[in-house]
Amino acid sequence: MSQTNDPMTDHAYDGITEYDNPTPGWWTWLFVGTIIFSILYFMVATMSGGGMSPVASYNASLEKELRKQYGELAELKNDDASVLKLMRDEKWLRVGESIFNTNCVACHGKGGVGVTAPNLTDDHWIWVKSPADIVDVVLNGRKNGAMPAWKNTLRGPEPLIVSAYVASLRRSGGTGRGPEGTVIPNWK
Numbered sequence: 001m002s003q004t005n006d007p008m009t010d011h012a013y014d015g016i017t018e019y020d021n022p023t024p025g026w027w028t029w030l031f032v033g034t035i036i037f038s039i040l041y042f043m044v045a046t047m048s049g050g051g052m053s054p055v056a057s058y059n060a061s062l063e064k065e066l067r068k069q070y071g072e073l074a075e076l077k078n079d080d081a082s083v084l085k086l087m088r089d090e091k092w093l094r095v096g097e098s099i100f101n102t103n104c105v106a107c108h109g110k111g112g113v114g115v116t117a118p119n120l121t122d123d124h125w126i127w128v129k130s131p132a133d134i135v136d137v138v139l140n141g142r143k144n145g146a147m148p149a150w151k152n153t154l155r156g157p158e159p160l161i162v163s164a165y166v167a168s169l170r171r172s173g174g175t176g177r178g179p180e181g182t183v184i185p186n187w188k
C-alpha cells in the first residue's frame with residue numbers, strides 16, 4: 001500500500017478512510033459559473049418573447065433567405081393564377097403567414113379568425129369573388145381605411161404573397177367572428 005502525505009478527512013466508516021482532496025478552486029468556480037450562466041441565459045431567452053429560441057432564430061433566418069428569393073416572383077401578376085400558384089407552395093405560404101402575423105393579426109386575429117375585422121377562415125366574403133380580389137383589397141383597402149391600403153407599406157410581391165396565405169385560410173375552420181358577406185364559388 002502506497003503512503004502519501006495527503007491530508008485525510010477526520011471520519012472513518014468501518015475502517016475506511018478518505019483523502020481530503022477537494023476539487024480545485026478554478027474547477028469549482030467554473031462549475032458555479034455555468035450554473036449562473038444558465039440562469040441568466042434562461043431568463044434572457046424566455047423574457048425575449050422566445051425570440052432567442054433555436055426555432056425562432058431558424059424561422060427568422062429562413063424567412064430572410066426566402067425574401068432574397070423575391071426576385072423569382074418578379075414576373076407574376078396580381079391575378080387569380082398567381083395567387084393560386086403561391087397558395088400551393090409551402091415555402092411562400094410560410095412567408096405569407098409571417099407577413100400576416102406582422103401586419104394583419106391585430107384586426108383579423110391569429111390564423112385569420114377575425115377580431116375587429118372579418119373572419120377569413122369561413123366561406124363568406126364581403127369583397128372577394130375570386131383570389132385576385134384579395135390582392136385588390138390588400139393593395140387598396142376598403143371602407144375608407146377601416147381595412148387599410150397596403151400598397152405603400154408592403155414591398156415588392158408581398159401583397160401577392162400575403163394574399164396567397166389569406167386564400168389558403170378559406171375553410172380552415174377557425175372559430176372566431178361570425179360569417180359576413182356571401183358564399184362565393186370554390187377556387188380550390
Ligand code: HEC
Nearest residue numbers: 103104107117118125126127128134137142143146147162
Ligand atoms: C386596422 C384593422 C385591419 C388591418 C390591420 C387589416 N385589416 Fe383587413 N379588413 C379590416 C376590416 C375592418 C375589413 C372589412 C371591411 C368591410 O367591412 O368592408 C377588412 C377586410 C379584409 C379583407 C376582405 C374580407 C372579405 O370578407 O371580403 C381581406 C382579404 C383583408 N381584410 C385582408 C387583410 C390583410 C391581408 C391584412 C394585412 C396585410 C389586413 N387585412 C389588415 C381591417 C383590417
